[in-house]
Amino acid sequence: MSPAVRPATLMALQYVLLFAASGVTLPFAGLWMRAQGLTGAQIGVLLAAPMLGRLVTGPTLAVWADGFKTRRAPIAILGAVMAAGYAGAGVADSYPGWALGWFVGATAAAALIPLSDVLTLRLAARHGFTFSLPRGAGSTAFVVANLVMGALLLRAPVDAVIVWSVIAALAIVGVATFVLPDERVTDGPPVLGRERFRGLGRLLVDPVFMIAIFAVGAVQAAHAFQYGFSAILWQTQGISAATTGQLWAFGVVVEIALMWLVEPWRRRVGIGPWSLLVIGCVASILRWSAMAMAPPLWALWPLQGLHALTFAATFLAGVQLVERLSPPDGHTAAQTLGSVLSAGVLIGLATMVSGPLYDQFGAGGYWAMAALSGLGLIAALILRPGLRRRGLRLLGDGAGGPDAAPSPEPQP
Known part of the structure; x- marks a missing residue:
């Protein structure tokens, strides 16, 4: 395997898992929320809150992530947070629990995308592959996950949306911990928070x-x-x-x-x-x-x-x-x-x-x-x-x- 193929393949795997999750949560989240008895207005709030909250959570998580020695470490941690958030929403039995769990899970999932992009860009620079190749694998996974979940929901309960998302998040943790390249954030010591x-x-x-x-x-x-x-x-x-x-x-x-x-x-x-x-x-x-x-x-x-x-x-x-x-x-x-x-x-x-x-x-x-x-x-x-x-x-x-x-x- 050439030096460029292996890191490109590993990052393609990361995108496949990441977009296999969003390929289910994006089209089917409202369906799951409706099954919990939520109104349209409540569903709108749950879906919009993580998006608008990124004005604060996005930069904060980015600054936090840049404090690690390696780029894969915050990806693994956020994958675990994503799994915990979606699982929390799945086991909750009231609107505050659903709202909190979904906000945590969706916020972590959104933060994983730019972190994965940065790691891919650095590896592409170091090894000479094209960024769009592993990123395109993610787009493919999005389509496949959408089609598979659509067929699955004809036979399975709508809670399959949550189960799928948690499994994908846990897989991200495993890949980030044991598979992704050990790319450093900087060549020197980590930059202090201030x-x-x-x-x-x-x-x-x-x-x-x-x-x-x-x-x-x-x-x-x-x-x-x-x-x-x-x-x-x-x-x-x-x-x-x-x-x-x-x-x-x-x-x-x-x-x-x-x-x-x-x-x-x-x-x-x-x-x-x-x-x-x-x-x-x-x-x-x-x-x-x-x-x-x-x-x-x-x-x-x-x-x-x-x-x-x-x-x-x-x-x-x-x-x-x-x-x-x-x-x-x-x-x-x-x-x-x-x-x-x-x-x-x-x-x-x-x-x-x-x-x-x-x-x-x-x-x-x-x-x-x-x-x-x-x-x-x-x-x-x-x-x-x-x-x-x-x-x-x-x-x-x-x-x-x-x-x-x-x-x-x-x-x-």
């Missing part, structure tokens, strides 16, 4: 860094209306639930294709992450503008295909920009800040306004998502001079160069 908080503060006042994560976050958050109301809108158009599922699956399939097939080619020909971000912004404006016109079924297929650009391309651009704009001992905090903004605050706010937009305008609510994508494009254009001043070669200026992985840190 210094880590100062590093986080420096990122927050860095205009280039903040513009970068806003640009990415705006395009990611523009998916909120699609996530919440596409199925309802398609149903009013006479599109069956089966076809709706196929449309969603198609979007994920093209996302995986971009990560596994197009992304290595992009890096070879030298299309930098800033250029990839701009492409994602433009595709997002086009996609949501077209969706606002309630297009017929035949047009929905290519529009769903744009998910490869609106989601996957901007995600890949984001992790590479953030990784290069932050110091080595602050990578976890930086990736978490990006995740908090895009997968927490911005999409949380966009989700909150999507309901009133749907009630008032129907498919016309997509126009607001197109406008949000336009803000992302403006931010990306403003970002360009700052990247040039940093001299990070992230714009796209030659094969193999603009977004090549950063130089590996010296071996400890």
Whole structure:
């Protein structure tokens, strides 16, 4: 086995377990909560609380994680917390218990994503594999877990959602403890807590860094209306639930294709992450503008295909920009800040306004998502001079160069 294959395979296993869990909790959490007798309003609070709470929990956990000697240690601990939280929700018999357990489990699960991304990026830099390959394995696991749980729930009680999530979390603990590479956070001693908080503060006042994560976050958050109301809108158009599922699956399939097939080619020909971000912004404006016109079924297929650009391309651009704009001992905090903004605050706010937009305008609510994508494009254009001043070669200026992985840190 080549030196690059083994760490890439190990990180693919980590993503498979992580997204095997979210592939069940994301689509089926509401179903489990409804079975507990919760109202729609209560379910909304339970689902939204961890998302909005990431404004505080995300940076706090990132600073905490950067204090360990190795990157796999906090992953193992958070996996255990995730298992305990979901298990606690499963055995609770009242709303406060369900709320607390779900908040703890979902918060830990969300924090595991940027921590895994940081570890993968460092290993990719050291061993020369492409970040998108193991990350694409996670997307595949998401689809498979969704389909398997859907079939399982035809025969098993809805508590299978909790059991599955706890088992996946415990598997993450085992993999992080015994399998993941022993990558150090820094080559020196761990940074003290006060210094880590100062590093986080420096990122927050860095205009280039903040513009970068806003640009990415705006395009990611523009998916909120699609996530919440596409199925309802398609149903009013006479599109069956089966076809709706196929449309969603198609979007994920093209996302995986971009990560596994197009992304290595992009890096070879030298299309930098800033250029990839701009492409994602433009595709997002086009996609949501077209969706606002309630297009017929035949047009929905290519529009769903744009998910490869609106989601996957901007995600890949984001992790590479953030990784290069932050110091080595602050990578976890930086990736978490990006995740908090895009997968927490911005999409949380966009989700909150999507309901009133749907009630008032129907498919016309997509126009607001197109406008949000336009803000992302403006931010990306403003970002360009700052990247040039940093001299990070992230714009796209030659094969193999603009977004090549950063130089590996010296071996400890």
